[in-house]
Amino acid sequence: MSNRPLTHGLSRRQFLTFAGMTLAGGALSACVAPAAAPTGGTTETAASGLPFADKVLNILGAQHHTENIQKLWVPIFEEKTGAKVNWIEVAGGDADAKYAVMVAAQDSSVDTMYTWETFNAKYSRTLMEDITDQVDATIMDGLAAAPRAALNFLGKQYGVPFDSNMAIFMWNQEIYEAAGLDVNKAPESWTEFIANSKATTTDGRYATLFTMGDANSAFVSYISLFNSTGGKLFSDDLTAIQLETDEGLLAMQALYDAFVTEAIADPAGVTVASSIEQGKIFRAGNMAHYYAFPNHFALAQDPEQSQVVGKVQTGIIPGITLRSGSVNGFEGYSINRFSPTKDLALAWLEHIVSPEVQSMVALNWGRPPALTATFDEAAVIEKAPQFAAVKEQGQYPSPRYGSPFYFDVGTVFVEHMLSMIDGNVTPEEAVQTIQAEAQTFIEDYWAKAG
Amino acid sequence: MQQSISPTLESPERTTFWQRFHRMDEVKFGLLLLSPTTLILLIFLILPIGYAVTMSFQQIELTISPDRTWTGIDNYLDVATERAVRESLGRTLFFAALTIVISMSLALGLALILNESFRGRTPVRVLVMLPWAVAPVVGGVLWRYIFQSNYGLANALLYQLGFIEHYQVWLDKPTIALGIAAVATAWKTLPFLTLIMLAALQSIPEALFRAARMDGAGIWARFRFVTLPHLRNILIFSVVLQIIASLQTFDLIFTLTRGGPGQGTVVLSFLVFLNAFERLSMGKASALAVLLALLIIILGSVSLISLQARQPKS
Numbered sequence: 001m002s003n004r005p006l007t008h009g010l011s012r013r014q015f016l017t018f019a020g021m022t023l024a025g026g027a028l029s030a031c032v033a034p035a036a037a038p039t040g041g042t043t044e045t046a047a048s049g050l051p052f053a054d055k056v057l058n059i060l061g062a063q064h065h066t067e068n069i070q071k072l073w074v075p076i077f078e079e080k081t082g083a084k085v086n087w088i089e090v091a092g093g094d095a096d097a098k099y100a101v102m103v104a105a106q107d108s109s110v111d112t113m114y115t116w117e118t119f120n121a122k123y124s125r126t127l128m129e130d131i132t133d134q135v136d137a138t139i140m141d142g143l144a145a146a147p148r149a150a151l152n153f154l155g156k157q158y159g160v161p162f163d164s165n166m167a168i169f170m171w172n173q174e175i176y177e178a179a180g181l182d183v184n185k186a187p188e189s190w191t192e193f194i195a196n197s198k199a200t201t202t203d204g205r206y207a208t209l210f211t212m213g214d215a216n217s218a219f220v221s222y223i224s225l226f227n228s229t230g231g232k233l234f235s236d237d238l239t240a241i242q243l244e245t246d247e248g249l250l251a252m253q254a255l256y257d258a259f260v261t262e263a264i265a266d267p268a269g270v271t272v273a274s275s276i277e278q279g280k281i282f283r284a285g286n287m288a289h290y291y292a293f294p295n296h297f298a299l300a301q302d303p304e305q306s307q308v309v310g311k312v313q314t315g316i317i318p319g320i321t322l323r324s325g326s327v328n329g330f331e332g333y334s335i336n337r338f339s340p341t342k343d344l345a346l347a348w349l350e351h352i353v354s355p356e357v358q359s360m361v362a363l364n365w366g367r368p369p370a371l372t373a374t375f376d377e378a379a380v381i382e383k384a385p386q387f388a389a390v391k392e393q394g395q396y397p398s399p400r401y402g403s404p405f406y407f408d409v410g411t412v413f414v415e416h417m418l419s420m421i422d423g424n425v426t427p428e429e430a431v432q433t434i435q436a437e438a439q440t441f442i443e444d445y446w447a448k449a450g
Numbered sequence: 451m452q453q454s455i456s457p458t459l460e461s462p463e464r465t466t467f468w469q470r471f472h473r474m475d476e477v478k479f480g481l482l483l484l485s486p487t488t489l490i491l492l493i494f495l496i497l498p499i500g501y502a503v504t505m506s507f508q509q510i511e512l513t514i515s516p517d518r519t520w521t522g523i524d525n526y527l528d529v530a531t532e533r534a535v536r537e538s539l540g541r542t543l544f545f546a547a548l549t550i551v552i553s554m555s556l557a558l559g560l561a562l563i564l565n566e567s568f569r570g571r572t573p574v575r576v577l578v579m580l581p582w583a584v585a586p587v588v589g590g591v592l593w594r595y596i597f598q599s600n601y602g603l604a605n606a607l608l609y610q611l612g613f614i615e616h617y618q619v620w621l622d623k624p625t626i627a628l629g630i631a632a633v634a635t636a637w638k639t640l641p642f643l644t645l646i647m648l649a650a651l652q653s654i655p656e657a658l659f660r661a662a663r664m665d666g667a668g669i670w671a672r673f674r675f676v677t678l679p680h681l682r683n684i685l686i687f688s689v690v691l692q693i694i695a696s697l698q699t700f701d702l703i704f705t706l707t708r709g710g711p712g713q714g715t716v717v718l719s720f721l722v723f724l725n726a727f728e729r730l731s732m733g734k735a736s737a738l739a740v741l742l743a744l745l746i747i748i749l750g751s752v753s754l755i756s757l758q759a760r761q762p763k764s
Binding site: 097204 | 479509510511512513514516517527534571599600601616618620621622707708710711712713724726727728730732
């Protein structure tokens with residue numbers, strides 16, 4: 001390259017001026033406060049003497065919470081406390097990445113964030129504040145025991161649940177009628193479930209679908225059966241898996257029968273990872289019955305999303321050994337242990353289980369509330385008949401077995417359950433292999449965790 | 451009165467910044483122009499890569515503690531002995547090979563067709579470019595719906611045409627699911643490969659084809675002895691690009707199969723994600739990411755060298 005000085009075209013002065021202006025413009029725009037920054041109204045609230053006037057609460061909520069929590073619960077909270085809420089939304093699928101980064105960065109930009117049983121177990125040691133002695137005991141006592149326990153990890157409470165969302169049994173009355181079954185009666189045992197399933201499986205349509213599309217969905221499908229056997233998957237201290245038991249084998253055999261021996265479960269289930277997709281198949285009229293979350297009932301009544309409007313009935317899940325058993329999808333909120341305003345975050349946790357908000361959970365959102373008293377409100381009984389099944393279902397086990405090694409255990413489950421469905425191993429062999437491999441992961445974890 | 455010896459020594463002419471800038475030679479000015487890009491690459495590429503390499507030598511288990519401890523090459527040893535990694539490596543290589551074969555053969559065929567004159571060539575060229583405009587995530591969802599077992603297009607079409615008696619579950623077998631993922635990846639990269647091959651084809655002098663015809667060369671002989679030698683460099687370039695693209699594929703797998711059935715489509719890039727954001731083992735995920743980067747560099751270099759070595763000497 002020659003070393004000639006530039007002599008024409010854009011002068012260097014012009015170039016530098018332009019570059020400088022661009023940089024200055026960029027720097028200036030970066031300095032402008034974000035539009036969502038909660039700045040207004042603090043003067044007014046400060047004068048009102050409310051407990052948290054002038055304070056800002058940063059809530060990390062799930063995307064599917066925005067419609068109800070941000071729009072309905074947050075304004076009441078702001079009015080009650082004088083605080084301003086900065087709502088930060090995260091998509092369900094991105095939450096793990098977000099939380100992982102929060103742990104790594106010891107991020108204090110969020111005060112409270114949404115949680116559920118799996119997250120609770122995964123992040124309790126590194127991200128969530130122990131609130132065992134912080135939340136008012138009378139408030140916690142009013143909540144259903146199962147959701148409360150779901151956000152408790154090794155004896156310590158890390159979150160407050162706002163719902164008691166758990167799978168119930170849902171069936172298509174039209175398909176039942178066509179098969180000559182009682183349209184108002186759910187099967188009461190696994191044997192009856194198989195009989196009804198065989199009656200409603202026709203050429204080109206399977207009676208039901210168990211999701212097996214990924215580690216989480218396969219594990220949940222298994223656990224929903226296992227929980228009705230009376231079994232207990234982990235030891236109390238979470239150091240041992242207890243799958244190689246009569247109960248563990250019963251549930252595995254049931255799954256094998258559903259997919260292979262009786263062939264009543266849609267084989268497409270091995271590609272379905274979400275209950276949302278499962279619900280769509282049911283709402284298209286292509287499934288007789290399934291284990292469904294209660295909000296699926298409301299969706300099934302929506303003419304824009306359902307072809308089975310008015311044809312759906314709910315009950316409790318038919319059990320294998322016990323009368324019933326389910327798997328939970330409880331959600332709640334936790335406090336970020338790095339938050340500088342934990343007292344305000346605690347006020348939020350107490351707010352979400354207040355009677356006022358709990359009525360909204362049931363009436364506006366269509367989710368079963370966490371506060372047991374809300375089930376008995378006249379408006380709730382009238383507007384959400386499916387909650388009767390939820391209330392009854394709540395009497396039976398529904399743990400999801402969240403643990404810090406949830407992913408590894410789930411991966412082992414899905415691999416060997418699919419191998420069993422493909423006919424490569426027997427249910428006994430699947431149980432033995434899962435027991436051995438999952439135990440290795442558990443021991444590895446505790447070896448590192450101490 | 452004593453005069454000053456020299457005005458230049460006594461009071462040297464002061465040059466302003468602008469004057470110095472204006473007299474800057476081209477090398478320095480070139481470096482100045484490069485500096486913003488270098489800075490961006492440094493901040494957003496070099497530093498994160500360096501950080502990831504550092505993390506790969508640390509134990510970072512975010513379910514246990516945010517703290518990190520130096521563990522030397524332990525993560526690499528873990529990764530090297532883990533069954534999931536070995537299986538995933540096999541899948542990744544199979545997936546890459548399949549993607550390259552499908553995309554290269556289709557792209558070459560399409561480029562040859564589009565190089566010919568025929569009625570409606572322009573709309574066809576536009577149509578061929580369409581997949582390029584589709585975001586990978588959207589492409590994944592699209593292919594997922596095509597092969598959805600209950601209401602997917604593939605089943606509906608094949609059933610209507612009488613090729614299948616029942617709707618099929620397409621994504622329940624790892625090999626088939628991986629094959630569909632390879633087709634989807636090839637579909638996405640096809641437009642770019644076709645475009646560069648078409649450009650190369652159009653640069654071949656027409657006189658060569660005329661001369662070949664006069665020498666009695668048929669279609670195959672013209673393709674073998676005129677077209678292919680001229681495409682050699684672009685084919686090498688395309689293969690290397692495809693190796694890199696297929697080994698990096700993540701978004702499409704994530705939306706199409708989420709790694710399923712079971713772990714059947716968990717390729718290495720997806721395994722990095724699972725280790726980082728499901729297992730929260732950042733050290734191990736970083737070690738795996740470093741090894742994946744090395745694999746890409748090695749495979750890319752080997753292909754480049756071996757293909758160039760076959761190039762006939764002029």
